[in-house]
Amino acid sequence: MEKSCGIVLFHSEHFLLIQHSVKSGEKGHWDFPKGHIEGNETELETATRELEEETGINEFQLVNGFKEKICYNIHKGSKVIPKEVSFFLAKSLTKNVKLSSEHENYKWLNFSSALDQLTYSNAKEVLVKAKNFLDD
Incomplete structure (x- = not known):
């Protein structure tokens, strides 16, 4: 099983989405910052590192109590590999984004616009779960 971790990042009423570059072999989809666990990293260490690598953001406050896992299959050649992604929730202290070369665009969007912009249903x-958690 492949494991990745990411962060649903918000600032005020807006959520950060990043668009994967078609050049990086991706399909130009919109998603949250996330990436693979390296070495002996914890899930939170991975999510934090990936957030900084992909967006340049390292000033944030983690929202305690939120952790959401999704599972799906990825296709690599003829192989089907199960993948698990754990997401944390954090409040950004900045809206300044410096995208990595793996990404071609970013947007800070309100909830309904972010829901429309995200490529994948999971x-x-x-x-939705992050928004409900924040609203409770």
């Missing part, structure tokens, strides 16, 4: 479900 990411939309994570966003």
Whole structure:
């Protein structure tokens, strides 16, 4: 099983989405910052590192009590590999984004616009759960 971790990042009423570059072999989809666990990293360490690598953001406050897992299959050649992604929730202290070369665009969007912009339904479900958690 492949494991990744990411962060649903918000600032005020807006959520950060990043667009993966078609050049990086991706399909130009919109998602949250996330990436693979390296070495002996914890899930939170991975999510934090990936957030900084992909967006340049390292000033944030983690929202305690939120952790959402999604599972799906990825296709690599003829192989089907199960993947698990754990998402944390954090409040950004800045809106300044410096994208990595793996990404071609970013947007800070309100909830309904972010829901429309996200490419995959499992990411939309994570966003809904994050919003509900914040509203409670």
